[in-house]
Amino acid sequence: MKAVTLNTLKDWKAAGEKFSVITCYDAAFSQRINEAEIDVMLIGDSLGMVLQGHDSTLPVTLDDMVYHTRAVKAGNSRSLIMADLPFMSDPSQEALLNNAAALMRAGAHLVKIEGDAWLAPGITELTRRGIPVCAHLGLTPQTVNQLGGYKVQGRGEAGQPLVEAAQKLEAAGASLLLLECVPSEVGKAVTEAVNCPVIGIGAGPHTDGQVLVLHDLLGITPGKVAKFVKNFMQEADSIPAALSAYHHAVKNGHFPSEEHCFK
Ligand code: KIV
Numbered sequence: 001m002k003a004v005t006l007n008t009l010k011d012w013k014a015a016g017e018k019f020s021v022i023t024c025y026d027a028a029f030s031q032r033i034n035e036a037e038i039d040v041m042l043i044g045d046s047l048g049m050v051l052q053g054h055d056s057t058l059p060v061t062l063d064d065m066v067y068h069t070r071a072v073k074a075g076n077s078r079s080l081i082m083a084d085l086p087f088m089s090d091p092s093q094e095a096l097l098n099n100a101a102a103l104m105r106a107g108a109h110l111v112k113i114e115g116d117a118w119l120a121p122g123i124t125e126l127t128r129r130g131i132p133v134c135a136h137l138g139l140t141p142q143t144v145n146q147l148g149g150y151k152v153q154g155r156g157e158a159g160q161p162l163v164e165a166a167q168k169l170e171a172a173g174a175s176l177l178l179l180e181c182v183p184s185e186v187g188k189a190v191t192e193a194v195n196c197p198v199i200g201i202g203a204g205p206h207t208d209g210q211v212l213v214l215h216d217l218l219g220i221t222p223g224k225v226a227k228f229v230k231n232f233m234q235e236a237d238s239i240p241a242a243l244s245a246y247h248h249a250v251k252n253g254h255f256p257s258e259e260h261c262f263k
Contacts, residue, residue, distance in 0.1 A: 004039045004080045006110065006132055006175050009197040013208045020250040021082075021199050021211035022243070025051055025068045029214060030075030036243035038079055040199075042112065042211060043069045045084040045142070050215040053222065057141050060086040062099050066106045073107025082134055082176075083108035087142045096122050100131045110175060114140035117165040120172035127173035135169040137162060137190075138203065139181035150226070152202075152262050154182035162186055163193050170194045178211065179203040181228070184261045202228030204261045210250045217246055228260045 002008075004019075012019055021040040024030050025047050033041055047068055048060035062085075069083045083103040090096035090113070100111045110132035113119060123133045138153045147153075154162045163186070166177055177198045179187055184204025191198045191207050200207030212229065215221045218239060219231035232249075236242035249255035 001034075001037065001078045003078050006080065009039070009080070009176065009209070010195075013195075013197045018251050018253060019197070019209040020247045021209050022217065022246065023047075023211070023213045024072050024076075025214070026071045027075030030072045032240055032243055034076045034078050036240060036247050038243060038247045040080045040082060040209065040211075041072055041076060043072050043081070043083040043108070044112075044213065045086045046213050050213060050221065056144055058087045058144075060084075062086055062089065062102060066102050069103055069106035069108050081107060081109050082112050083110075085111050085113045089113065090122055093122060093125055097125060097129065097131075100126055100133075104131055110134055112136055112176075112178060114142045116140075117168040120168055123169060123172040123174050127175070132175040133173065134176035134178055134199070135166075135174040136178040136180065137165060137169070138179045138186075141180075150181070152181050152183065154186040159183065159186040159189065163189050166190045166194050166198075170196050179207060181226075181262065183263055200256075202226060202260070202262060205253065205256055210255060212246065218242060227262070228256060230255060230260060 019039040022038050023044040024033055024041040045057040045060040048054045048057040089099045103111050112134040114136040126133050179200050181202040187200050187203035188206035197208040199209040199211050201211045216229040217232050219233045232242040232246045236245050
């Protein structure tokens with residue numbers, strides 16, 4: 001199996017081919033995800049909620065992210081590996097560069113950072129030093145306290161600023177964008193406004209890639225599940241079969257369907 005790179009994702013976007021992304025936190029799942037041919041693995045700071053049992057991602061540390069990135073890297077050979085910069089990873093430009101470097105040394109091929117257009121200078125510095133970046137926009141869980149909850153973003157007049165922020169971040173050097181919890185029309189507008197691939201979660205069917213949290217997809221999430229989640233274990237008789245069903249549903253454009261989208 002040929003390894004997936006950022007160039008693969010760009011070629012797929014140009015050709016209109018969708019790609020699958022899933023969160024992963026350890027070597028055993030990394031191997032199963034590799035076997036299911038899922039294209040990108042995200043070591044998400046969602047591990048603070050699904051592994052550590054916190055009610056937000058804020059307690060996750062850089063050491064946690066490095067530990068889990070090493071474990072995922074050890075189990076995988078094909079998927080592109082993306083690791084989250086946790087809450088307050090960029091109190092200064094120097095700290096941002098050092099924290100991102102730690103994730104790359106642990107095995108990430110690129111880092112993901114949450115924010116908005118203000119991320120642009122940091123993204124430019126990272127990419128200048130050979131660290132590709134995915135900018136996470138829309139619902140940014142690390143700012144849940146400021147947002148007042150895990151709510152849909154970009155509704156009505158708030159849609160256009162998201163499109164503009166996406167363009168600024170691409171111009172600053174972002175290789176990928178991730179859009180969380182926005183109306184499908186905003187997902188479409190952002191995807192069409194930039195050349196880099198856009199990954200969606202609760203952002204409708206038009207984004208180039210789709211991501212789900214592993215535990216959501218397997219139906220073992222502690223607590224309430226979001227509207228955009230589909231439990232693929234309901235139609236599968238094993239974990240490998242559920243992972244494979246997710247991958248094919250994304251590739252064929254069958255997931256997400258309307259019931260998983262916001263208007
Ligand atoms: O941390 C994470 O798992 C994420 C996904 C929700 C996209 O950022």
